[in-house]
Amino acid sequence: MKKFNSPLEAFLYWEKSSPDQIFLQQFHEGKAQALTFKQSGQEIRRIARAIKKKNLAPNSKIALLSKNCKHWVMADLAIMMSGYISVPIYPTLVAESIKPIIEHSESNLLIIGKLDDYESQKDAFRNIPKISVEQYGIYENETWESLLKSNEPLQEISLPDPQNLITIIYTSGTTGIPKGVMHSHRNFSNATFNISMTLSLPEHPRYFSYLPLSHIAERIGLEMGAISQGGTLTFAESLDTFASNLEATQPDLFFAVPRIYAKFQEKILEGVSQKKLNVILNIPFLNTLFKKKLKVKLGLSRAKYIASGAAPLSVNIMKWYKKIGIEIIQAYGMTEDCIISHCNLPGFNKIGTVGKFTYGATAKLSEIGEICVKNDCLLLGYYKNPKETAEVFDKDGYLKTGDIGEYDHDGFLTITGRAKDQFKTDKGKYISPAPIELAVSKNTDIGQVCIVGMGIPQPIMLVVPSVTGKNKSKTELNESLLKSILEINPTLDKHEKIEKAVVMKEDWTVENGLMTPTFKIKRSQVEKIHMPMYRSWFDAEGRILYE
Known part of the structure; x- marks a missing residue:
């Protein structure tokens, strides 16, 4: 593997050495649109020239608001090529969340790509120059297409100093105000x-x-992976076409968050009941044929690595997938460490753990069990936040992750909770909710769960039923949830035992602010809404209640 000093250097290498290799492929109106490295380079160079003509101050920030598409990657490279710093913004954020990022980052240009509801986001950036993409139906004073026509490709390109800032990434954390994580070209x-x-x-x-x-x-593993390795990066057209687009692509690596694997499982069981699946898996010939066809249908027939990250994946789901011939490897990393931390690998995969150190990383546990990571791509700091920057490193230069974990005798890491997520019941003893939530989530009737208990004698679990759970009668769902409580309680300490379950009336979603854009539950928001009800729920009759 060739090592480059910056992503831009890598792109220019492949543009020259493999000009006809397909770099970007996007499904649009049912057809795959492909751009080679050479064709992409021509667009990027024209946009880079247009940006340079604006004579922005050195080290200016350029915000990028778009769903995943070819223009996202080309815009990112054009920002690098023009010598500026990118500020990517989650495309699902509402105007009230976008505005502080634009202001804090001091972005003075915004590139707008593919969005679902641009009109509702406009108030966040009315006073900033914008470049929009006509292909997605957004027409600002300057558009991508018009700039392509009015600018010649930039020829003289200066490679960046590897130590210079390449981006500021505002974290999608489950608690607190997002912080701007600074990374260099060398880090990437x-x-x-x-x-x-x-x-x-x-x-x-x-x-x-x-x-x-x-x-x-996604940015390091896929976008930068394709740029550094001369790969092809394909984009789904929409949620509706996701499955068919993935099947048509058959990638070499597939990365998903736990919620995606749970959805896949639901879809499979909609087509084949668990009872019928058990029969198929017990017949040798049918077993092999079924697994092969399923992998092709899911788009995973070529995938050497099928990975999960961003949040814990249920052990039961991983075991279920393994039975149908799909080995999922869990990985662990953060924005702050460029995801270079821990990973399982096929053949060296201990289910329930996040694996061993990845290449280039080392880690240790602090006195309280906090996971501390060190590698050659740790954040430069938090933008305009020296206090938080100083606090995130220990005296030896290790990144303090905020996660609590433990290593087994083989060196595999298990994450047991998040230091900030721990809470006390009114008995005064701390509870780490993550392990309990993971154990409860093996129940396929449970889609989302949050263990809470501040100010009451025993914890309770807030539950959003899965599609399977919602299709059951109230009596059946009650029995299922009570069974989960009765199964897990004997494994818990006295102060951890779950008193009851409360079924939520609506899902926790990105749109209602109760999940991050990477589908992690925003515990602080869930607690803020429901904490006033804890005592009345705890005192109410019955062990299964409804909001």
Whole structure:
């Protein structure tokens, strides 16, 4: 694997050495639109020239608001090529959340790509110059297409100093105000090199991108992976076409968050009942044929690595997938460490853990069990926040992750909770909710769960039923939830035992602010809404209640 000093250097290398290799492929109106490295380079160079003509001050920030698409990647490279710093913004954020990012980052240009509800977001950036993409029905004073026509490709390109800032990523954290994580060109190059040394992928690998590129895992693992390895990055057209687009792509690596795997499982069981599936898996010939056809249908027939991250994946779901011939490997990383931390690998996969150190990383546990990581791509700091920057590193330069974990005798890491998520019941003893939530989530009737208990004698679980759970009668769902409580309570300490379950009346979603854009529950928001009801729920009769 060739090591580059910056993503831009890597792109220019492939543009020259493999000009006809397909770099970006996007499904649009049912057809796959492909751009080679050479064709992409021509567009990027024209947009970079247009940006340079604006004579922005050195180190200016350029915000990027778009769903995943070819223009996201080309805009990112054009920002690098013009010598500026990108500020990616989650495309699902509402105007009230976008505005403070624009203001705090001091962005003085915004590139707008593919969005679902641009009109509702406009108030966040009325006073900033904008470039929009006509293909997605957004027409600002300057558009991508018009700039392509009025600018010649930039020829003289200066490679960036590897130590210079490449981006500011505002975290999608489950608590608190987002912080701007600063990374350098060298950090991104080191991260992609470390991943390539951890995973063995074929030359010019195929990637399928659908999770937000604003998130570090998608950006480093897929966008930067394709740029550094001369790969092809394919984008789904929409949620409705996701399954068929993935099937048509058959990527070499597939990365998803736990919620995606739970949805896949639901879809499979809609077509084949668990009872029928058990019969098929017990017949040797049918077993092999079924697994092969299923992998093709899911788009995973070529995938050497099928990975999960961003939040814990249920052990039961992983075991269920393994029975149908799909081995999911869990990985662990953060925006702050460029996701270079821990990973399982096929053949070296301990279910329930997040694996061992990845190439280029080392870690240790603090006195309280906090996971502390060190690598050659740690954040430069938090933008305009020296206090938080100083606090995130320990005296030896390790990143303090805020996660609590433990290593087994083979060196595999298990995350047992988040320091800030711990809470006390009125008995005064701390409870770590994550392990309990993970154990409860093996019940396929449960879609989302949050263990809470501030100010009451025993914890209760707030539950959003899965599609399977919602299709059951109230009596059946009550029995299912009570069974989960009765099964898990004997494994818990006295002060941890779940008193009852409360079924929520609506899902927790990104849109209603109760999940992050990467589908992690925003515990602080869930608690803020429901904490006033804890005591009345606890005192109410019955063990299964409804909001």
